[in-house]
Amino acid sequence: MTKVLASGKTIEDAVRNGLTQLQVTEDRVKVVVVEQPAKGFLGLIGSKDAKVELELIPDPKEEAERFIRDVAHAMGLDVQLTWSQTKDSLQLSISCSGDLGMIIGRRGQTLDALQYLVTIVANRYSDNHIRIVLDAENFRERRRKTLEELSDRLAGRVIRTRKEVVLEPMVPHERKVIHSQLQSHPKVRTFSQGDEPNRRVVITLK
Incomplete structure (x- = not known):
């Protein structure tokens, strides 16, 4: 993380100077006051500026x-x-x-x-x-179309053979594509079985 030390007559001035160095807005930093401003003798001699440390919060x-x-x-x-x-x-x-x-x-x-x-x-x-x-x-879209086409082909096989089909293990979002594609199918239904990461979609007759 980036940190800068900045000073100014007041804490507000010091923070502004630090923000200028980092070229960010105040919501992007954490501010720690290192030294409070202090007036010197008669308000002049020995006066000290405020010092602050600004730490950039990563985006x-x-x-x-x-x-x-x-x-x-x-x-x-x-x-x-x-x-x-x-x-x-x-x-x-x-x-x-x-x-x-x-x-x-x-x-x-x-x-x-x-x-x-x-x-x-x-x-x-x-x-x-x-x-x-x-x-x-565009892999995600291409993969979605592949899975949709696979779903339709396997549904046809289940109807022809009257035997359920168990697909290979898939991640949740890919199983969801299969379920969504066949959820309104008049002759087959789908469900998932097994535990992650070996959970599989099963296509069977209604």
């Missing part, structure tokens, strides 16, 4: 970006990051001229792990819980 989004850039740099990638606001979360999208396969991982497993970690990092510096959805080259 959650900036910390999240720093974390992702550091991870990408360790992978040899120079990434661009873009924020967008959704209904109930902040989405941080990663793009790169190189191959983002290492960041995405098998079926998005690395991306999910990074999303979990970046959410922890951001919430260390936030008073209110921040939900961050991490994406890379």
